Amino acid sequence: MDPFDAGAGSILRQPKAVWATAGASVVAFMGIGLVDPILPSIAKGLQATPGQVSLLFTSYFLITALAMLVTGFVSSRVGGRRTLLLGLALVVVFAGLAGTSGSVAQLVGFRAGWGLGNALFVSTALAVIVGAAAGGSAAAILLYESALGLGMACGPLLGALLGNVSWRYPFFGTATLMAIGFLCITAFLKEQPRPARKTSLLDPIKALGHGGLASAAVSAFFYNYTFFTVLAFTPFVLNMTPYKSGAVFFAWGVLLAVFSVIVAPRMQERFGSLKVLGGSLVLLAADVAVLGYGGHTTAVVCTVLSGAFIGVNNTVYTELALGVSDAPRPVASAGYNFVRWFAAAAAPCLAPKIEEWSDIHMPFVAGAATALLGAVVVLVRRRALTLPQALDSARAGGTPMAEELQTRHATEDGVTVFAK
Secondary structure: OOOOOOOOOOOOOOOHHHHHHHHHHHHHHHHHHOOHHHHHHHHHHOOOOHHHHHHHHHHHHHHHHHHHHHHHHHHHHHOHHHHHHHHHHHHHHHHHHHOOOOOHHHHHHHHHHHHHHHHHHHHHHHHHHHHHOOOHHHHHHHHHHHHHHHHHHHHHHHHHHHHOOOOOHHHHHHHHHHHHHHHHHHHHEOOOOOOOOOOOOOHHHHHOOOHHHHHHHHHHHHHHHHHHHHHHHHHHHHOOOHHHHHHHHHHHHHHHHHHHHHHHHHHHHHHOHHHHHHHHHHHHHHHHHHHHHOOHHHHHHHHHHHHHHHHHHHHHHHHHHHHOOOOOHHHHHHHHHHHHHHHHHHHHHHHHHHHHHOOOOHHHHHHHHHHHHHHHHHHHOOOOOOHHHHHHHHHOOOOHHHHHHHHHHHHHHOOOOOEO
């Protein structure tokens, strides 16, 4: 099925509330790759080492991981709309403060606050989009992945354009865009009915007791280490100007978006989700290994090409997290993200250390190895990852099992959105 088909299930025919949330999500994801083109400039401007500057990712994702235990607790008590607005407000404040930093320590601290705001926003935004989007959960996931891909593509571009003047400007630019997102959410998204049962701080941890969700989270943990080795360490290896580095990661983000939204669903229809995920992880491992040992041109090509595999992986992992267990989607998503974001925090910190202990090649060898470990988890635990097979059948014509599960999730999630 073509996700852009003009029928009722098209991801392009959505309420204003969904578009407002998706638009703000684009900017939220821009914040992840925003610093990529300016990492060398930040290191130079603040007289810092690559390892110190990489802490911008570590602090951001460490707080994001821990905040996953809080997001459901907060949103089930104050409502989805207020949680989104709180997250956006925190990003506006801390992104703006990041632009005023006078030291790496200050910048790392402000990025941590930024990570808290982003966690509150992104986790709630996914539940809102799934609950409000026309066309069911499959269309909602594609819309969310579209926002992710577009944000990943535009983040480095914005970082390059503004960062070529000063490394501070991208942070001010993000704060401005998130303020616009705040206004859009305020205007178009009405408050949601709160779920009948409030989420506790331990619910995401309890959800990981499901073998399928735990398997998806562990596999995604290894994959995310590879992902963020590419994202956080490669800019220092390429050692390019902000414009050139921004162009490389813009192309990377475009491939990520295209393969997330267009290629991945078609591959899943033909081969099945688990085969696609396992194969994509193996190809990503090979790509990262070549990136580590190739010349400069080869490294550029492999960096861009990795976006294709990352795009496929992101879509399949999101479906796994949302559908493989019987937990409400926000709770399952929080538990899954709690695990995987720790790898996103670890990779930017460990990659420079591994280089110091060995050579420039070994961080990429480690990244390739973790991608293979992710594939091994998928292979060994394939019986626990059963729901994606039902979703594959549903794409081909629908099954009662898939319909029943979708209805059950919609009832448990309590995410009904009213758009103006």
